[in-house]
Amino acid sequence: MLEIATVFDFTHDMVILVVGLTAVLASLGVVLCSSPIYCALYLIGHMICLALLFLLYNAEFLAVVQIIVYAGAVMILFLFIIALLGGKKEVQENSLHRSMALAFVFTLLGELYLSATVGPTQQVHGEIPPELFGTAKAIGLELFSKHLVAFELASALLLVAAVGVICLAKFSFAPLRRRVR
Amino acid sequence: MGQEFVLLISASIFCVGAAGFIIRRNPLIMFMSVELMLNSVNFLLITYSSFLNSLDGQIFALFIMTVAAAEVVVGLAIILTIFRTRHDLDVDHIDMLKG
Numbered sequence: 001m002l003e004i005a006t007v008f009d010f011t012h013d014m015v016i017l018v019v020g021l022t023a024v025l026a027s028l029g030v031v032l033c034s035s036p037i038y039c040a041l042y043l044i045g046h047m048i049c050l051a052l053l054f055l056l057y058n059a060e061f062l063a064v065v066q067i068i069v070y071a072g073a074v075m076i077l078f079l080f081i082i083a084l085l086g087g088k089k090e091v092q093e094n095s096l097h098r099s100m101a102l103a104f105v106f107t108l109l110g111e112l113y114l115s116a117t118v119g120p121t122q123q124v125h126g127e128i129p130p131e132l133f134g135t136a137k138a139i140g141l142e143l144f145s146k147h148l149v150a151f152e153l154a155s156a157l158l159l160v161a162a163v164g165v166i167c168l169a170k171f172s173f174a175p176l177r178r179r180v181r
Numbered sequence: 182m183g184q185e186f187v188l189l190i191s192a193s194i195f196c197v198g199a200a201g202f203i204i205r206r207n208p209l210i211m212f213m214s215v216e217l218m219l220n221s222v223n224f225l226l227i228t229y230s231s232f233l234n235s236l237d238g239q240i241f242a243l244f245i246m247t248v249a250a251a252e253v254v255v256g257l258a259i260i261l262t263i264f265r266t267r268h269d270l271d272v273d274h275i276d277m278l279k280g
Contacts, residue, residue, distance in 0.1 A: 020190040027194045027217050031201030036209050043213050046194075050220055057231040059239055062246075066223075069246055074216070074253050081257050082209060085264055101200035108199070112192045133231075134239065142236045143243070154247045161251035168258040 016056050023049035034089045036082050040075060047071040058134040187228045194221035206272050208260050212253060219249045 029042035047070045054063035132138045143151055198217030205211055223242040230238025264270055
């Protein structure tokens, strides 16, 4: 007879397996679809899968942030831009890029195989109690005690990005004259 | 789940994103591929923060999300400006800076 704990672990592993494979398939859909709107929809699915994976690995705060920031704000921005520019399909003619990309992928996978032969990282027991791990409280404590300067710098980065976008979008430049070939 | 599986998933997503960045010529989809790569690294950081029982990985992932959001916003504004002046979105045709 199986123990309850092993059954729970098995189910946990299977859920992680299925969600991870779905995330990989969705990322393939992003790259292989020819129409940008389908790419954006696949990317939203990918973000949601990753949020589920974050949740399964005890990062509930970051899962919520992932849903709100990525699947919410960033993808809505992408969809607006696609709607504004018109989602034209692209034609793929040169196969040099494709073979280059394939070579790159296989090189990376080979490097992954080499690095996986080093062996797994040893699990350690830190100072954070397990019931608090990954919650907004723990992250806030960590963020405002150890990483305060980086946090303030991140706010400055966001402000600079906002000012830059307003400058780019508001002041319309005169169209550049085409170069005569 | 074992660490090898997590490494494999993350590396596959990163490779797909990198390949997409090389293959595709629509700058919007190139940006989406960059998002894929950033997300795979985020996933790896969060899983290893769970394995190592330390919150530093999650803090790092939070900062990566901040930088990615800023990068996407500025990049989309640049794409919009290019489209306004050129009425063309193929990155192979945008070669005005080439000497």
